[in-house]
Amino acid sequence: MTHQENPAIPELPVPEPVSEAVGLGAVVDVPRRVEVAGEWRRVSPKYILVDLIGEAIFALIVIAVAVLWAVLFEQTWQWWVMGALLLVTALGAAITPRRIRSIGYQLREDDLLFRRGIMWTRMVAVPYGRMQLIDINRGPVARAFGLAELKFVTASAASAIVLPGLPEDEAEQLRDHLVTVAESRRTGL
Numbered sequence: 001m002t003h004q005e006n007p008a009i010p011e012l013p014v015p016e017p018v019s020e021a022v023g024l025g026a027v028v029d030v031p032r033r034v035e036v037a038g039e040w041r042r043v044s045p046k047y048i049l050v051d052l053i054g055e056a057i058f059a060l061i062v063i064a065v066a067v068l069w070a071v072l073f074e075q076t077w078q079w080w081v082m083g084a085l086l087l088v089t090a091l092g093a094a095i096t097p098r099r100i101r102s103i104g105y106q107l108r109e110d111d112l113l114f115r116r117g118i119m120w121t122r123m124v125a126v127p128y129g130r131m132q133l134i135d136i137n138r139g140p141v142a143r144a145f146g147l148a149e150l151k152f153v154t155a156s157a158a159s160a161i162v163l164p165g166l167p168e169d170e171a172e173q174l175r176d177h178l179v180t181v182a183e184s185r186r187t188g189l
Contacts, residue, residue, distance in 0.1 A: 038106055038108070039106070040104035040105070040106055040115070041104060041105055041106065041107075042101065042103065042104050043100060043103045043104070043163070043164060043165030043166060044145075044147055044165050044166065044167055045100075046145045046146070046147055046165070047100050047142075047145075047147055047164060047165025048096060048097050048100045049145065050141050050142050050145055050147060050165065051096050051100060052093055052096055053141050054141065055089055055092060055093050055096070058089060059085075059086055059089050062082055062085045062086060062089070063082065063086075065078075065082075066078045066079060066081070066082035095118065098118055099116075099117075099118055100165065102115070102116055102117055102118050102121075103115070103116045103163070103164070103165065104116075105163055107177075108125075110127060110128065110185075111125045111126055111127045111128060112125070112126045112128070112131075112152070112161075112178065113125050113126075114126065114161050114163060124161055126152055126154060126161060127185070128178065128181045128182045128185040129182065129185030129186050130154045130155065131152055131153070131154060131178060131182040132153050132154055132155060133151075133152070133153040134150060134151070134152055134153075134175045134178050134179055134182070135150070135151040135153070136148050136149070136150055136151075136171050136172065136175055137149045137151060138168070142164075142165075146167060146168055147164075147165050147166060147167060147168065148166055148167075148168045148171040148172075149162055149163060149164040149165065149166065149171070150162070150163045150166060150171050150174060150175060151163075152178075
């Protein structure tokens with residue numbers, strides 16, 4: 001499937017450069033800031049439940065360790081640690097739905113734009129030609145809900161992106177599309 005045949009990929013115009021005067025009367029072309037327009041594709045709402053199940057499993061492990069510690073060593077300080085960890089976990093669970101709804105991506109003409117976060121928002125544009133590996137992971141809980149995550153790896157370790165909570169068929173279609181586009185863009189480098 002080519003880029004034009006895929007309805008999930010919006011056709012966005014590339015902004016024209018703006019001429020600016022730079023010192024001593026020199027004029028250079030500076031590209032305008034690219035506006036983020038178009039519809040963000042979101043992760044599946046089922047991912048909220050997957051994430052909450054993961055937090056519940058963590059809470060059960062914390063409780064089990066605290067009880068085991070109390071039985072083996074007859075100490076009480078671990079209850080304070082357990083309480084603090086469970087409080088942080090409960091606060092995290094309370095904001096999980098909003099945090100999951102903040103995850104999204106856009107397929108643009110030259111790159112994949114990814115965003116996540118509520119207070120600390122992360123927005124990353126990964127050029128198709130720089131993608132080296134696109135990996136699909138399916139954990140046991142996510143697999144039970146028919147979800148998968150895509151991991152995009154570039155030459156820079158800091159730009160690795162994980163897009164969680166995609167339906168399995170959408171993840172496979174997106175992976176295949178990105179591999180095709182990335183191969184065609186790399187040949188043009």
